[in-house]
Amino acid sequence: xxxxxxxxxxxxxxxxxxGIGYCGKTTNLQYVYKSINPAIRGEMxxxxxxxxxxxxxxxxxxxxxxxxxxxxxFHLYTVPGQILYERTxxxxxxxxxxxxxxxxxxxxxxEENVQSIAELEMYMRRLGKDLxxxxxVMQWNKRDLPSAxxxxxxxxxxxxxxxxxxxxxxxxxxxxxxTLRAISxxxxxxx
Amino acid sequence: MEQLSNLVISDxxxxxxxxxxxxxxxxxxxxxxxxxxxxxxxxxxxxxGVRRNVTSLGALLAGxxxxxxxxxxxxxxxxxxxxxxxxxxxxxxxxxxxxxxxLVIVFDKLTHIGLVxxxxxxxxxxxxxxxxxxxxxxxxxxxxxxxxxxxSSVEDTIxxxxxx
Numbered sequence: 481x482x483x484x485x486x487x488x489x490x491x492x493x494x495x496x497x498x499g500i501g502y503c504g505k506t507t508n509l510q511y512v513y514k515s516i517n518p519a520i521r522g523e524m525x526x527x528x529x530x531x532x533x534x535x536x537x538x539x540x541x542x543x544x545x546x547x548x549x550x551x552x553x554f555h556l557y558t559v560p561g562q563i564l565y566e567r568t569x570x571x572x573x574x575x576x577x578x579x580x581x582x583x584x585x586x587x588x589x590x591e592e593n594v595q596s597i598a599e600l601e602m603y604m605r606r607l608g609k610d611l612x613x614x615x616x617v618m619q620w621n622k623r624d625l626p627s628a629x630x631x632x633x634x635x636x637x638x639x640x641x642x643x644x645x646x647x648x649x650x651x652x653x654x655x656x657x658x659t660l661r662a663i664s665x666x667x668x669x670x671x
Numbered sequence: 672m673e674q675l676s677n678l679v680i681s682d683x684x685x686x687x688x689x690x691x692x693x694x695x696x697x698x699x700x701x702x703x704x705x706x707x708x709x710x711x712x713x714x715x716x717x718x719x720g721v722r723r724n725v726t727s728l729g730a731l732l733a734g735x736x737x738x739x740x741x742x743x744x745x746x747x748x749x750x751x752x753x754x755x756x757x758x759x760x761x762x763x764x765x766x767x768x769x770x771x772x773x774l775v776i777v778f779d780k781l782t783h784i785g786l787v788x789x790x791x792x793x794x795x796x797x798x799x800x801x802x803x804x805x806x807x808x809x810x811x812x813x814x815x816x817x818x819x820x821x822x823s824s825v826e827d828t829i830x831x832x833x834x835x
Contacts, residue, residue, distance in 0.1 A: 482677045483712045484816060487685035492712040515835055525727050536738070539711075539730045544832060548824040550816065555711065555730065567745065571737035575710025653835060661833045668825045671677060671817045 481575045482671055490551045493667045494575055498600055499582035500592045501561035504621040504650040509540045511656045534560040537572045570603050578615035578667040585620050585628035615666035618645035619659045679812040687801045692717045695794045699787050703777040707733050720777045736765055766791050768798045
């Protein structure tokens with residue numbers, strides 16, 4: 481839920497990166513943190529297990545500075561991808577203004593991706609939101625791996641709503657900012 | 672439960688929020704009193720206990736609260752409306768304001784938890800009234816801020832800043 485504070489001239493928006501375990505959600509945020517102008521970003525916070533898997537969420541605040549009289553901030557979150565953390569995913573989704581669904585393009589991950597998007601749809605309904613009318617973009621990640629499914633296959637089965645989708649190799653930064661630009665603009669358009 | 676898509680807080684309402692938080696801070700001798708949106712955004716922050724990392728603190732406290740509500744559901748408990756975190760020196764009491772905001776009080780061992788509970792309940796009642804006014808006013812005020820020029824300026828800024 482975007483917070484527009486007229487008194488302090490601030491606008492805050494929350495963007496959540498969603499997807500299965502090891503699909504590259506944290507990698508997206510790490511690349512943004514590493515590559516963006518340091519003046520724009522705050523500290524990145526990661527609540528991870530000892531083996532560096534996301535336990536609760538990653539958090540990266542971005543501050544666009546003052547635009548048209550309002551200080552505009554985007555807060556990026558990831559959910560934990562592992563199946564057992566389903567309740568935690570719902571907790572992180574609470575109050576989201578936009579969602580990036582990160583897909584692991586590998587053929588062997590296809591079924592898991594399908595289940596994950598079904599779970600997201602269910603959670604959004606529970607939160608009283610319809611994904612068809614909500615800022616939502618897809619990212620086809622891991623395009624560099626040999627078993628990556630063709631984009632048209634992913635698009636047909638995972639992108640029923642035909643939302644904007646971006647090919648990515650998050651580990652080397654390909655597609656990371658294109659995805660971030662798209663979801664940020666979509667969130668602003670929906671304000 | 673339908674979630675709001677926006678919440679617009681005016682000067683007048685922020686003043687009312689600040690007055691409530693300031694009074695609570697003073698009367699409980701807490702080190703910090705914060706009002707958060709449940710999405711983790713800090714609406715207002717009073718006191719000298721937390722000067723740095725307010726943004727991260729907001730995200731973590733809202734995350735912990737949201738997580739505890741999932742715990743409640745798993746236990747078959749209707750809801751947990753408050754959380755108390757007890758430390759060696761500092762304690763944190765977090766309570767829900769309707770379904771939208773979180774009131775957070777950070778206090779040390781010189782303040783009794785009973786006082787915090789009672790006074791935060793009074794403050795919550797006041798904040799519920801402010802929230803009702805904010806909700807009623809949101810759509811009218813939003814159009815005065817979020818116009819075509821604003822959206823176009825933000826889009827330009829996004830193109831400029833979100834790149835390799």
